[in-house]
Amino acid sequence: MTSPSATLAYQQLRESILGVDLLPGEVLTEARLGERLQTSRTTVRGALARLENEGLIRKTGRSFIVAPIDLREIEEAFAFRSVLEVGALRLAFPTVTPERLAWVRDRASEFGDDTSIGDHMDRATxxxxxxxxxSGNRLIVRSLEDVLLRLARARWLEARGDGGLARSHADHLHLLDLVAARQEDAAATHLHAHIQRSCSRLVQALRDDRRGLGLRGLAVHT
Structure with a gap:
């Protein structure tokens, strides 16, 4: 069982990486992180293992680095998301009930305008x-959870953009309206477009600002 201190260290480091307080390419050592978090190296080691599993850091010799932002990997991951999510949506249509849709809608609307970016990202995920x-397909759900973890930092950067959160939430609610109206093709098209727009906004922003990102220490791989 993971100790409370290890869980807290993991959460703090993960938020620092997602929020780009720890820059892509930055070297991480157990000693320095232990001082930063005021905790033991053993606790830090457990947190780093979880972050490595999520693809947020990489092992290099005896230390770790914050994983660079890889634009090609981001595009591939978004394409994989679209295949998974549109497929799952079509599988769900024959059996989805109004009660289940209402449950999804209620959970999507739990936060208000003053909610933090992190909480909004959790809600979107x-x-x-x-x-x-x-869909009732557990393998699809597990695969989607994995790819969303690997896209977490990219999606966080997108969410910090102007109006991204509001657009995303409106898209979600409209998608549920289409499902409730039994418009399968329209819902599938809308979901695919929603994912593609998200990918395009993020990748274009990173490409446009590649020089600036590099000067600030962000390693952006193409």
Whole structure:
């Protein structure tokens, strides 16, 4: 069982990476992180193992680095998301009930305008996982959870952009309206477009600002 201190260290480091307080390419050592978090190297080691499993850091010799932002990997991951999520949506149509849709909608609307970016990101992630769960296919859900973890930092950067959170939430609610109206093709098209727009906004922003990102220490691989 993971100790409370290890869980806290993991959460603090993960938030620092997602929020780009720890820069892509930055070297991480157990000693320095232990001082930063005021905790033991053993605790830090457990947190680093979880972050490595999520693809947020990479082992290099005796230390770790924050994983660079890889634009090609981001594009591939978003394409994989679209295949998974649209497929799951179509699988769900024959059996989805109004009660299950209402449950997904309620969970998608739990936070208000003053909610933090992190909480909004958690809500958006949960929405996509809940939606895929309507298919009843556990393998699809697990695969989606994995790819969303690997896209977490990219999606965080996108969410910090102007109006991204509001657009995303409106898209989610409209998608549920289409499912409730039994418009399968329209819902599938809308979901695919929603994922593609998200990918395009993020990748274009990173490409446009590649020089600036590099000067600030962010390693952006193409």
């Amino acid at each position: 949960r929405f996509h996982v809940d939606l895929a769960g309507l």
